[in-house]
Amino acid sequence: MSVTMSSTKTRAALRVSARVSGELLLVLVMTAVALWLLGRMWSVVWPLVVGLLLTTLTWPLTRFLRRRGWPPALAASTVTVLFLLVAGGAVALIAVPVASQSGELADGVVEGIQRLREWASGPPLNIGDDQITGAFDSATARVQDSVGSMVTTVVTGVSTVVNGVVTAVLAVFLMFFMLKDGPRFLPWLARQLPGRLATDVPTVAARGWDTLGEFVRSQAYVGLLDAVLIGLGLWIVGVPLVLPLAVLTFVSAFVPIVGALFAGFVAVLIALVSNGLTDALIVLAIIVVVQQLEGNVFQPMIQSRGLGLHAAVVLLAVTLGGSLAGIVGSLLAVPAAALIAVVWNYVREQLVEPGEEPEVQTSPSPVGTPS
Incomplete structure (x- = not known):
């Protein structure tokens, strides 16, 4: 039994496919342009994103203080100072005990290296002191030969640290202003x-x-x-x-x-x-x-x-x-x-019409969302 395809329906299907493909291509191009612009403005966008995330973390306390009658500026200032104290306390909680035991840790590192050296000199490796010394000399020579690249790496690392500090400072200032003026943003945006x-x-x-x-x-x-x-x-x-x-x-x-x-x-x-x-x-x-x-x-x-x-x-x-x-x-x-x-x-x-409910699939499906 032969089946003949309708030329009219075929052309209509091709036209629909071409229109959908063109629309998808346009969406992809606009997405690429938006991502390119985002990358060009990343030095501003990244502190804004960090500040926004910090604001979501500190807003519940700010909202509590404002509901108790605190002025917005005072509540935002108090929460910002508390956040800085907590962040500084977390850093101190990590750094102070480590610094107090730095001598013991350094001795442990030296002892660990010595144990590793003794283990390497025994079976099954049987690496002698001369071989270990030669390896150290070879490593030293390679380090000396790559001083230029190491300097470049250090400069890059310093630049990264500086950018991180600048981002953190900007994020904290943005967090303060969002905590202070955030509730007024949506009404202002609606008016614009x-x-x-x-x-x-x-x-x-x-x-x-x-x-x-x-x-x-x-x-x-x-x-x-x-x-x-x-x-x-x-x-x-x-x-x-x-x-x-x-x-x-x-x-x-x-x-x-x-x-x-x-x-x-x-x-x-x-x-x-x-x-x-x-x-x-x-x-x-x-x-x-x-x-x-x-x-x-x-x-x-x-x-x-x-x-x-x-x-x-x-x-x-x-x-x-x-x-x-x-x-x-x-x-x-x-x-x-x-x-x-x-x-x-x-x-x-x-897009859903009033009173129209989406059809719910009742049969089991491996990709269905859990109820």
């Missing part, structure tokens, strides 16, 4: 926009603000969980500086991937130089288990509930953000995905 935009944009902005608050709180919950579990493991093993290491773990949870690696490296290093290789391996195993649970179980579950995103979407967003923009991309991937979901949900609400 014409027509329906005066309603749509402030509504989406308010929902996005709530979403960012959920993101910061979920990160704090994850960091607290990591700090408690890893700190408990360090305390059981008998590693010194448990409290500073727990605080460092909590703070580093706000920086995906690198933060966890850095905190874990510090904990393993301290365990190695103070307790020996066996305890260091135990600490490494504890950190790996906790980080795997956090990255694959706790964080997707907490963020998916707080942000209204499926756990798989959270994992894919972090992976895509890291591949596109490194550490910053990993940090901003989840809130960016949540904001996109906010915009999409609002647009979908506006």
Whole structure:
């Protein structure tokens, strides 16, 4: 039985496909242009993003004080000072105990190197002192040959630190002004926009603000969980500086991937130089288990509930953000995905006819969102 295709329907289908393809291409071009502009203005956008995230973290206390009759400027100033004191206290809680035991840690490092040298000289490696000395001499020669590149690296590192300090200072000032004048922003924005935009944009902005608050709180919950579990493991093993290491773990949870690696490296290093290789391996195993649970179980579950995103979407967003923009991309991937979901949900609400309910699939589906 032969089937003939309708030329009219075929041309209509091709026209629709061509129109949809053209529209998608236009959307992709506009997205690329927007990302290019964002990159050109990143020196301003990045402090603004950090300040906005800090504001979501400190706004609940500011709102509490303002509801108690505090003037906006006084409430914002008080919360900003308290934030700086807490941040400085966290740094002191990490730095002071480490500095007080720096001598012991240095002796432990020297002793660890000596033990490693003795182990290398025995079986099965049987590396003699002459070979070790030759290796050190070769390493020294390579360092001397690469002084220029090392200077360039140091200058780049100093520039990065300076940019980080400038970003932090700008973010704190922006946080203060957002805490002080934030509630007046949406009414002002509504007065500046014409027509329906005066309603749509402030509504989406308010929902996005709530979403960012959920993101910061979920990160704090994850960091607290990591700090408690890893700190408990360090305390059981008998590693010194448990409290500073727990605080460092909590703070580093706000920086995906690198933060966890850095905190874990510090904990393993301290365990190695103070307790020996066996305890260091135990600490490494504890950190790996906790980080795997956090990255694959706790964080997707907490963020998916707080942000209204499926756990798989959270994992894919972090992976895509890291591949596109490194550490910053990993940090901003989840809130960016949540904001996109906010915009999409609002647009979908506006497109649905009054009284029309979307059809709900009742059959099991592996990609369906949980109820």
